[in-house]
Amino acid sequence: MALLSVLTPVLVAVLCMVIGFMFVKSRQTETTSQDETKGASKAGFRPWVDQDLQDDTEITREDEDGEWVDSAEEEDLPHVPYSPPRYPEEKMLQRSQEFYTLMNQRRSVRLISPEPVPREVIDNVIRTAGTAPSGAHTEPWTFVVVSDPETKHQVRLIVEEEEEVNYRQRMGDKWVHDLAKLRTNWIKEYLDEAPYLVLIFKQTYGILPDSKKKTHYYNEISVSISCGILLAALQNVGLVTVTSTPLNCGPQLRLLLKRPANEKLLMLLPVGYPASDATVPDLKRKPLDDIIVHM
Numbered sequence: 001m002a003l004l005s006v007l008t009p010v011l012v013a014v015l016c017m018v019i020g021f022m023f024v025k026s027r028q029t030e031t032t033s034q035d036e037t038k039g040a041s042k043a044g045f046r047p048w049v050d051q052d053l054q055d056d057t058e059i060t061r062e063d064e065d066g067e068w069v070d071s072a073e074e075e076d077l078p079h080v081p082y083s084p085p086r087y088p089e090e091k092m093l094q095r096s097q098e099f100y101t102l103m104n105q106r107r108s109v110r111l112i113s114p115e116p117v118p119r120e121v122i123d124n125v126i127r128t129a130g131t132a133p134s135g136a137h138t139e140p141w142t143f144v145v146v147s148d149p150e151t152k153h154q155v156r157l158i159v160e161e162e163e164e165v166n167y168r169q170r171m172g173d174k175w176v177h178d179l180a181k182l183r184t185n186w187i188k189e190y191l192d193e194a195p196y197l198v199l200i201f202k203q204t205y206g207i208l209p210d211s212k213k214k215t216h217y218y219n220e221i222s223v224s225i226s227c228g229i230l231l232a233a234l235q236n237v238g239l240v241t242v243t244s245t246p247l248n249c250g251p252q253l254r255l256l257l258k259r260p261a262n263e264k265l266l267m268l269l270p271v272g273y274p275a276s277d278a279t280v281p282d283l284k285r286k287p288l289d290d291i292i293v294h295m
């Protein structure tokens with residue numbers, strides 16, 4: 001009894017401390033989640049983020065069932081000598097100027113001629129895109145080249161239906177206003193007219209011949225670099241395109257083109273010669289001083 005009467009105040013004190021600690025903890029959690037919610041709504045409305053595009057290698061891995069390959073299972077790779085051409089400085093300067101002039105002529109063209117383009121040229125352009133660097137050399141890209149008129153038309157129907165909803169509902173006034181000067185809307189005649197549509201899919205993970213899955217590190221960055229090289233290769237042969245990212249069309253286009261579930265549509269490029277009456281907005285590019293920082 002005596003012991004109990006001695007211990008009671010101690011027990012009460014401990015109990016008070018536990019309750020106090022739990023109260024403070026719950027307030028902290030509340031504040032954090034309120035801050036997160038506020039942050040999300042302030043950083044906020046980002047209608048251009050495609051629902052289908054997961055951009056995080058780790059999230060993809062956690063979300064997907066199935067057996068993943070262990071990196072230890074991959075083989076050792078021999079290293080070989082590498083000696084690309086080296087130019088005298090004068091030649092380097094000349095080449096850098098010529099390449100800049102070529103690339104500075106690149107424009108997004110939304111009026112494309114139906115005139116046929118040799119398929120071998122397209123194959124070479126895509127071969128070139130496939131030379132891009134990729135996270136851990138995973139080459140996480142698939143280029144679907146559509147030339148069949150009926151399939152192109154199906155692509156157009158899907159894109160126009162979604163784009164109309166995008167322009168009318170999803171994009172919001174600011175985005176629609178920012179695009180007005182480019183005179184773009186949801187009608188995409190080039191999807192029927194261009195001799196080729198190149199749909200570029202990023203593979204969120206790889207599937208090996210034994211069906212095991214392989215992590216594709218930085219797959220979106222890798223595929224985006226590859227798209228940049230593809231644009232340069234098109235410019236090099238005098239073909240045009242418009243970089244398009246048809247918002248929320250990915251799942252339907254993936255089904256139409258019978259691509260597997262690990263592939264997500266990143267870009268759609270109509271490819272061909274410019275139409276004879278093609279025009280482009282008179283945009284100016286930032287001068288070098290605005291984009292370079294020497295330290």
Ligand SMILES: Cc1cc2nc3c(=O)[nH]c(=O)nc-3n(C[C@H](O)[C@H](O)[C@H](O)COP(=O)(O)O)c2cc1C
Nearest residue numbers: 106107108109110182184242243244245246280283
């Ligand atoms: C990631 C990205 C997405 C784009 N999406 C579209 C698009 O959906 N539709 C379109 O007409 N142009 C699109 N463009 C093209 C831009 O409007 C164009 O690059 C920009 O106006 C600059 O013009 P230029 O390409 O002629 O230099 C996109 C460009 C990029 C880089």
